[in-house]
Amino acid sequence: MNITYNFKGQVALVTGAASGMGFATARAFAHAGAAVTLADISEDALQKAVEEIKSLGVNAIGVLCDVSDEAQVAAMVERTVATFGRLDAAFNNAGIQVPSSEVADQSAADYDRVNGVNLRGVWACMKHELQQMRKQGSGAIVNCSSIGGLVGRALLAAYHGSKHGVIGLTRSAALEYAARGIRVNAVCPGTIDTPMVSRMLETGMLAIDDLLRDLPMKRLGRGEEIADAVLWLCSPGSTFVTGQALAIDGGFTAQ
Numbered sequence: 001m002n003i004t005y006n007f008k009g010q011v012a013l014v015t016g017a018a019s020g021m022g023f024a025t026a027r028a029f030a031h032a033g034a035a036v037t038l039a040d041i042s043e044d045a046l047q048k049a050v051e052e053i054k055s056l057g058v059n060a061i062g063v064l065c066d067v068s069d070e071a072q073v074a075a076m077v078e079r080t081v082a083t084f085g086r087l088d089a090a091f092n093n094a095g096i097q098v099p100s101s102e103v104a105d106q107s108a109a110d111y112d113r114v115n116g117v118n119l120r121g122v123w124a125c126m127k128h129e130l131q132q133m134r135k136q137g138s139g140a141i142v143n144c145s146s147i148g149g150l151v152g153r154a155l156l157a158a159y160h161g162s163k164h165g166v167i168g169l170t171r172s173a174a175l176e177y178a179a180r181g182i183r184v185n186a187v188c189p190g191t192i193d194t195p196m197v198s199r200m201l202e203t204g205m206l207a208i209d210d211l212l213r214d215l216p217m218k219r220l221g222r223g224e225e226i227a228d229a230v231l232w233l234c235s236p237g238s239t240f241v242t243g244q245a246l247a248i249d250g251g252f253t254a255q
Helices: 022-032 043-055 070-084 108-118 120-136 155-181 195-203 210-213 224-234
Strands: 010-015 034-039 060-066 089-092 139-144 184-190 246-249
Touching: 010 120, 010 155, 022 224, 034 043, 034 070, 043 060, 043 070, 043 184, 060 120, 060 139, 070 108, 089 120, 089 224, 108 120, 108 155, 108 224, 108 246, 120 139, 120 155, 139 155, 139 224, 155 184, 155 246, 184 224, 210 246
Parallel strands: 010 034, 010 089, 034 060, 089 139, 139 184, 184 246
Antiparallel strands: none
């Protein structure tokens, strides 16, 4: 992290936390002194991530959670509060991609799967996080949308539709809780060097030459750059910011 934050005495929850942007954000919260719940569907990767976070000298727990299952989401939040006593910050980051396809050829199974995680999962996480934050009268939530929530792209309509939906959820929830001490924002990462992007490059869904040609900064983003933005949105430095969708994309959407 390039910026110093102080989250001592606070509790953060991060989904999709075993790798990529999620792990970078969980680690950033830990460096800033927060107790952290890391949630993911990959048990082995989650265990390793939790061990690394604990090595920083902070309290951390790992929770296996498929965010498309509301019962698992409720249990995740309940365990966080039972362990740490409260919930101050949440980064609803878990997300998936499905094979590229023309809309006319997209399977209902793929459409439902990407929306089940990317959109319904964010809704379920917000629902249960907000129940706890409403009791406290405080909290900050950051949802992970994407530049795919700001623009369209051929052959990725289902994914982009889910990410547009995240912004709608974010703005509406922000209005509901703006006067109650709870802020809700979204980050819209561009192409970040994560395992998901690596898989998309390997399978031909993305081409590195095309990516770099279209990126004004001529490089992929880093997970730590997303983490910096999430911590800012959860910090006292952004107390008058809510209902926003912050593009972190190396200038892509400025074109």
